[in-house]
Each structure stands twice: as C-alpha cells, then as structure tokens.
Amino acid sequence: MSDRDDLLRQINDKAVVHGRVTLSSGAEADYYVDLRRITLDGESAPLVGRVMLDATADLDYEAVGGLTLGADPVATAMLHAAAARGRRLDAFVVRKEGKAHGLQRRVEGPDVRGRRVLAVEDTSTTGGSVLTAVTALREAGAEVVGVAVIVDRGARDRIAGEGLTYRAAYTLDDLDV
Numbered sequence: 001m002s003d004r005d006d007l008l009r010q011i012n013d014k015a016v017v018h019g020r021v022t023l024s025s026g027a028e029a030d031y032y033v034d035l036r037r038i039t040l041d042g043e044s045a046p047l048v049g050r051v052m053l054d055a056t057a058d059l060d061y062e063a064v065g066g067l068t069l070g071a072d073p074v075a076t077a078m079l080h081a082a083a084a085r086g087r088r089l090d091a092f093v094v095r096k097e098g099k100a101h102g103l104q105r106r107v108e109g110p111d112v113r114g115r116r117v118l119a120v121e122d123t124s125t126t127g128g129s130v131l132t133a134v135t136a137l138r139e140a141g142a143e144v145v146g147v148a149v150i151v152d153r154g155a156r157d158r159i160a161g162e163g164l165t166y167r168a169a170y171t172l173d174d175l176d177v
C-alpha cells in the first residue's frame with residue numbers, strides 16, 4: 001500500500017468524528033476531522049511527513065510551519081521525513097499573538113527573513129488560520145511559496161484567490177464523512 005493510501009486509511013479510522021461541532025470560524029458542522037489524532041500518533045505521523053513532502057515535491061522551500069497548534073506537528077513531521085531523505089528542512093511556529101517578553105518574536109525557530117517558506121496546516125476550512133500565518137510570515141520577511149494542508153475542508157478557492165499556490169494531500173471527497 002502506498003504511503004498516501006495508508007495515511008488516508010488511518011485518517012478515516014482515527015480522526016473522523018461524527019457529531020455536531022462548532023468550528024474555528026464559528027460555523028457549525030456535523031463532523032470533525034481531528035487530525036491531531038494523526039499528527040501526534042506514532043504510527044501515523046511519519047506518514048504525514050512523507051505524504052506532505054510528496055504533495056509539495058514541485059515547490060522549492062527551505063522551511064515549513066504555520067499557525068500553532070495544528071500546524072506544528074505537521075511541520076516537524078516534514079522536517080524529520082526530509083532528514084530521512086537526506087534533505088535539510090527547517091521548521092517554524094507562528095504564534096497566534098505576539099509575545100511581550102523574551103525576544104518578542106511572532107515566528108519562532110530559525111529566522112525566516114529572506115527565506116523561501118511553505119505555510120502548512122493540518123486542515124483548512126475557511127483558510128483564515130493559514131492566511132493569518134502567511135501574513136505573519138511576510139511581516140517577518142519570508143517569501144511564502146505556497147500553502148499545503150493534509151485535508152482541505154473547503155479553503156482552496158480563498159487561498160488560491162490570494163494568489164497562493166495550494167496543495168492538499170486529501171479533500172473531503174477522499175474521506176468517510
């Protein structure tokens with residue numbers, strides 16, 4: 001079985017939850033895709049790294065990350081998968097708000113200024129979260145080469161409408177929702 005098929009099976013088994021939920025945007029839905037049950041799962045996370053590298057293989061980037069918290073384990077999975085393939089890939093974390101003490105950085109990790117970066121998410125519904133990360137990365141001086149998510153829940157048009165290259169490993173059509 002391919003990594004992509006294996007990860008899809010695990011997402012359907014472990015992450016799809018049926019029931020009434022309120023989403024990040026405030027909208028209501030009848031199901032939730034809890035990808036933290038994948039990105040923090042010892043069997044699934046290595047697959048996340050490889051599948052996301054494969055889904056973005058045509059893009060040229062040196063660092064990867066997004067808005068904490070959903071994006072964080074996606075980025076580190078990609079860092080480790082890249083290292084296993086002999087490629088150096090840095091990661092970063094975009095804070096939801098700036099920090100008032102310490103070095104007061106909004107983007108944590110190796111400096112992204114002047115570097116080509118990929119903004120990632122576990123899932124994107126309205127695209128609001130990942131676009132917040134894109135804005136913060138640009139303010140920090142990064143060049144955002146694109147956005148990549150594990151599961152697209154409907155954000156494609158908004159993100160593409162911002163002129164950003166968009167990659168999703170899976171869409172809702174792939175999932176048992």
Ligand SMILES: O=P(O)(O)OC[C@H]1O[C@H](OP(=O)(O)OP(=O)(O)O)[C@H](O)[C@@H]1O
Nearest residue numbers: 024025068069070124125126127128129
């Ligand atoms: O495309 P959007 O409409 O912005 O929704 C998607 C966002 O919602 C979830 O995060 P959440 O806001 O629940 O926060 P968390 O990552 O801190 O748990 C998910 O991890 C995405 O970041």
Ligand SMILES: O=C(O)c1cc(=O)[nH]c(=O)[nH]1
Nearest residue numbers: 023024032033034123125
């Ligand atoms: O839109 C969201 O907030 C959202 C949807 C979803 O399926 N999973 C998730 O983690 N967040």
